[in-house]
Amino acid sequence: MPFIPHTETDIQAMLATIGVADIDDLFDEIPENLRAGEMHDIPTMMSEMDISRLMMQRAHLDGLPLNFIGAGAYEHHIPAAVWQLTTRGEFYSAYTPYQAEASQGTLQLIYEFQTMMTDLTAMDASNASLYDGASATAEAVLMAIRVNRKSKSRHILLPKSLNPVYRKTIRAICEPQGIKLSEISFSQQTGKTDFSALAEYSKQDITALVIPQINFFGVIEEFDELTQWAEDNGSIAISVANPLLLSVMKPPGEWGRQGIDIAVGEGQPLGAPLSSGGPYYGYMCCKKKHIRQMPGRIVGRTTDADGKQGFVLTLQAREQHIRRSKATSNICTNQGLVVTASTIHMSLLGEEGLARVASQCYKNTHLLQEKLIACGLTPLQSGDCFHEFILPLDKPANEVIDAMAEEGISAGYNLSEDYPEFDSALLVCVTETKSESDLDWYVATLIRYLSQ
């Protein structure tokens, strides 16, 4: 029997000890009429050899296209050491570190992670991860409601330039609690949030403002001004930032006059493979004064009975297993293993390495833009885009995507579905993984199709 070590002798001895005749007797408390039949719909068992072959075939079907899609998930080189270490059994197959003395590996690592994230964001405190960037943003909104006691409106402003699926996630997670969400439009010329649209809400009771950085279009928002707007308005400022780019960009803790209150975002660019969208992790950092309202686990350093330093889960009185209905969130299992990878990834790259990766993304992106312009195309012109940009097209985006796929290229994200205002446009992402000849191939393939 797969993964079951019992021999017939074991079984008999165990049944005798228990005092039943056969295993099925152990289920005698289940009413007979509820007993399940055979699971005919489930295929018959496979050996590891057979499932391996099947999965190789499935993997082969998907192939390894040259990928120019970002839109919330970014392709970066991950050092080989990262996942070789992460999948060591002791990290891979451990549970949440509830027994601190038997979990110092995981606990120290999380403490190191917290240190790195607070450094990247220039914030006071970090938790040990939430599910992903989108749900972390929703948690940040809920946290803002708890933190901003002065605000009674439960009214949150979301720029329309924030990733659309983040907005949807915030809606799904926050609306059951009666939170009001309003969206702020953006300028179609610059791709940035429209301050005149925001001005409408000035002097209103706005609980929090969410500030994406960079935004869904790859464009850098005027984060200082946005933060100041929140500060001036008595609103909690929530940043949603790509943590990789914070190696070269002003960190949320330094935005505006006093810095962001709650910094969240998608941790994926820091060591998680694209992997069809997960597992990634949401990071969350905050100002010191907000710590007790932060959801998720936190690791603290302390001493043991011998006075020796070590690490434990701390401030657990915020969590569901202690506070139950009064917890800051229902989150329990988080994305620990990805945090493990991410911590190792950040350790390997360091400040310099992350900055080089970010810089190379920036350079490559602008290089592709130049090449496209040289061919007569007109990417959305903003010097303020980072590693993604809007490319308006004169053929339907979905057809372009199909045609490029035939050549083994994932051309970009079809922006038109979420933003009908761009009637046919791709959101194109270029990271450090692309060589100049990749860019040339992209341009040539695209131009060939467009000029058909």
Next chain:
Amino acid sequence: MPFIPHTETDIQAMLATIGVADIDDLFDEIPENLRAGEMHDIPTMMSEMDISRLMMQRAHLDGLPLNFIGAGAYEHHIPAAVWQLTTRGEFYSAYTPYQAEASQGTLQLIYEFQTMMTDLTAMDASNASLYDGASATAEAVLMAIRVNRKSKSRHILLPKSLNPVYRKTIRAICEPQGIKLSEISFSQQTGKTDFSALAEYSKQDITALVIPQINFFGVIEEFDELTQWAEDNGSIAISVANPLLLSVMKPPGEWGRQGIDIAVGEGQPLGAPLSSGGPYYGYMCCKKKHIRQMPGRIVGRTTDADGKQGFVLTLQAREQHIRRSKATSNICTNQGLVVTASTIHMSLLGEEGLARVASQCYKNTHLLQEKLIACGLTPLQSGDCFHEFILPLDKPANEVIDAMAEEGISAGYNLSEDYPEFDSALLVCVTETKSESDLDWYVATLIRYLSQ
């Protein structure tokens, strides 16, 4: 600098301590006229990202053909756990376990390996591995010379049915010591060693007889009779057996009346991937009385200062680092990591698992033979072949191989090069990795080509 941790500050401090001005001063004992210039032929350094991409491209070039080649290296399913455990840093990056107290992991594992190999072969003692099956056979020949003190001839008999490259390896390694090698022919009908050819040597002073099992043609030799011949003739009997098949076949320790003296073979089928021919490992087992003439490392169990059990390298007085020119062999580094994998592989499969794999190979092979016969082809007819057989063709083997390669199939080994007596024939191997539809595809593709 890749893999070098020194900072400029470190370097200056270290140079100051040493008392030199710069690093190059440390090479001042090298005569100036010998100093090397720049290595212009070596390409410039690559980042891990770039080399990863290059290697993915190279790998892609080779693809994943459906493989029907054996000829000394066999494709088997290797449980995922095997190499995930084997490449753990503590196994992967350790040296030879010279400091026993700091190497109990590796040492205990080798002790377990020795136990398993002696069990498979039914021999008294095993070493910790030699380089591969071919070189281990050569070492066995040299060992036989040392062991068989009565024989003065230094004359060794090698069946022609022994893997041709094994014969070449024996020649390369043994002939410098003036050892005489004679080859015994085989019957073209059965593929087995010809007893009448052997009879020629009866009553002669023959130091040792090598007995392949199964032989290069996939055919089972009459090993009991061959062993008895050696016993009767005062020759050392050396078996060369596929260890996987020993799970179902009579082990060398039980051949003839007293069993084989030295059992060697290729360990690859027990957990090493095909990997272009290596690293594999040669196993070697022997009768107790011959241990002190066995080359290679041996691990023994002993006790420590507290009386606790543990493991050490033992009988080192056979080895080059102690005995120098009087050692049993020059071998030092062996194939430890592959032995690690193999030990884990054998643990996962166990007796039953290995026997099932062997049985499935046998079944599949005979199934393919039947299918070929049904299509009018005539594989060498021997019920005594195991998982490989000779398939005579009426088109040149190399052309058939090329044509099948176009369809993504590695059709088999071109036997005609080593054995002109089979004027056009493939050596075809089928293991448990092939499904019935693979076999059908093979037959259909082959027939399609042959009937063109």
Next chain:
Amino acid sequence: MSKPSNSMNDKLIFEHSRQNRRAYSQAPFEEIDLGELPIRFRRKSSLKHLPATSEMQVVRHYTRLSQKNFSIDTEFYPLGSCTMKYNPRACNSLAMLPQMLARHPYAPEQFSQGFLSCMYELQQMLHSVTGMHGVSLTPMAGAQGEFAGVAMIQAYHRANNDTARTEIIVPDAAHGTNPATAIMCGYKVKEIRTNRNGDVDIEALKAAVGPQTAGIMLTNPSTLGVFEKKIKEIADIVHQVGGLLYYDGANLNAILGKVRPGDMGFDVIHLNLHKTFSTPHGGGGPGSGAVGVSKRLLPYMPVPTVIQEEGVYRLETDAQRPNSIGHLSAFAGNAGVLIRAYVYMRMLGREGMVRVSEFAALNANYLMTRLADAGFDLAFPERRASHEFIVTLKRQAKEHNATAMDFAKRLLDFGYHAPTTYFPLLIPECLLIEPTETEAKEDIDGFVEAMIAILKEAETDIDKLKGAPWTQANRRFDEVKAARQLDIKWVE
């Protein structure tokens, strides 16, 4: 004898850091050049606490750190409610095939049929084992699955204009995520008692339900480790007042193939694939809290599920499930975890599935019997264990001052991870013990021997327990200090 401290071992990664050191091969060689990026956007402050280390230092540091963990791969880990069973290594390697890792979540259909077909089949298999009508794989862990479930209950009532339902009923024995989830969905939580046998108090339930009842969150077997026999009656009581039943499927290991939540009358269920379906817990996650629903909740499932149209697999669009509770995360769930679960389920197959619960039950009941025979008190001595059971050390705490925590810490010295302690909250000094089906009899016997030895120590040498653990990298921690003198990041 003296154990000199190796300075290397207990350092933080930051202590290996030196200015300008780096893992050279791990980043582009080209110098940093942000071209025209406006100065106002740029970072000025340096990153002091991102380590500058060599590749080897990182590898060595984290290899050593990993060795300080207990894990399934190294120890018996009978943590109740957590189903710490073997995580097959093939699931890991197959989820990490290059194409699987490289696939972008928005990859065009041409590059998606392999992955999506696995997900589609996984949905189908989960239908089958739960007896539900639809499955969404998107929730990222159990708690998010609960959220999805309760949000669907809410959406259902709202769609029926049934807006007066403001309460969710939760048994007092429930996992903490249950009440926390209900609150996140904007509900009030009404707790109901458990009776002496560990069952829901039917009279209390009857008294609690009413037109204000949106639903009840249950798990069966409950966190007390016993099967709720009157489940049908409970379902009827709740359904009769118009409420819906939510099943917390964290404990499906107990009943896989034996009884299906759908057949018990549940309307919605979440599954912890990181428990029952053996994906690793990774020291805290990631998990997967896939949800299954009855017919009437189908329109509300979180998007996107995987659909098949004319032989092509696709993620459904929002428009295809317009009444969905929406997106719970950016993409479609923890794909890597889902692949691991898929591979595991295919390896078990229909034959293996039912063995899981059979041997989980065999191990739990055997261990329970042996501990009871050894003099330990069971919380529910009259009941069968399901996949787990509870020992209460109330007596030992009273007589010898040997608490559940002391037993837990001392077990570490014997090389066993501790069971879950002090949960469920209503059993004093409890250990919730779940051996899982992948442990061998002799390893369970070893655990029993350790428990007996500790019990003896409790009677004769209580300091051995109180001071434990003695053999780990650290002795027992000062948790109060941790919370009071908050030190949650390293500062040079």
Next chain:
Amino acid sequence: MSKPSNSMNDKLIFEHSRQNRRAYSQAPFEEIDLGELPIRFRRKSSLKHLPATSEMQVVRHYTRLSQKNFSIDTEFYPLGSCTMKYNPRACNSLAMLPQMLARHPYAPEQFSQGFLSCMYELQQMLHSVTGMHGVSLTPMAGAQGEFAGVAMIQAYHRANNDTARTEIIVPDAAHGTNPATAIMCGYKVKEIRTNRNGDVDIEALKAAVGPQTAGIMLTNPSTLGVFEKKIKEIADIVHQVGGLLYYDGANLNAILGKVRPGDMGFDVIHLNLHKTFSTPHGGGGPGSGAVGVSKRLLPYMPVPTVIQEEGVYRLETDAQRPNSIGHLSAFAGNAGVLIRAYVYMRMLGREGMVRVSEFAALNANYLMTRLADAGFDLAFPERRASHEFIVTLKRQAKEHNATAMDFAKRLLDFGYHAPTTYFPLLIPECLLIEPTETEAKEDIDGFVEAMIAILKEAETDIDKLKGAPWTQANRRFDEVKAARQLDIKWVE
């Protein structure tokens, strides 16, 4: 305080075995059926000592076992002559790409261009770093490379009908494989002395050479850790009598990019790719002993090398090198090791190559200076260290009975692997110390501190050394018992 023994930890895998237990998913499900396989060929005896275990038991057993090893990935490992430097993890993952693992050594050319092009380029790079004219990658480790080298010397003389050459000269400091190899090739070994500075005694050499001399085996820097300055003179002496020079390239880490064996006048060289080119040593192997040769030895190289013909890469046929010494193994070397070396060399590139020796020398000379300053005696105080150097504890052994072995064992307690002990044989109580270039200054400093602490213990508390190690799974072993009461396999 008491450390109870966990029964699980110290078992052999066989002790987890139970009849009929098995890792179910790991073999075909079909029952064993050998059809018409004649009974006389079949196995009757059962395999009692192949364990019958579950998959988890195996994973747990070997995971725990691995933790009992010291390794580069966990400890500083300054084992002289072994070049225990960081093994980049990328080399491992890229050598284990599915296509690389699956390729059959006899795969048709259509499925071989990727792998063979890597091997071809590896040959080219090794030409370049050694200054030789041809490279064969087939030898499986250093000793086999030596065999290939000496066999080529022999083949050369034979081809010249120069059959009176029966001796190989080997310095007394040489690695044990050198004399053992000469013997395997049927030569007599003539040892020559090393002088007080660690150099070959030129007069002794002159006296030793003659028409009987087939060649000399040297390494430079020698195993004494010093560079042989008179290498050209030595080469001339040997060449003048018609002998050839063999270079033992295990120590190439010392001179990579600084001086090339070809330029020093060597005729043949082997390289330990598992040292200089950083492939893992795997607890004992596999290695690679690639050989490089001068023009006149080209015809004799072991087959097959990789050739390129009209853009297609192929393994040469035997016919293409008819005078080859032949095949040393079944295929073409330890391919997986060679790929790792290839990836490593490409990552280093020409810039990185020379840094290896520079920083290996910096670390060695720094460590040597610091130890000398701390009062340790150097074997060759007047010389530069190359990549390694020798400390002799003769004085400590005499004064305090603190031997090299005692230092070695006590170092383990401090978390450092011991240096090589008692080699080279001619330096009494020696430690041969090789830090390698991948260690950071602070880790070398930590090692110095440990050495100083142990030196102090030697003076004040010798029992701490004599009893060491104290902190490992085992105390010091009884090696005599191991050899006398031979227990080399488990018996139930």
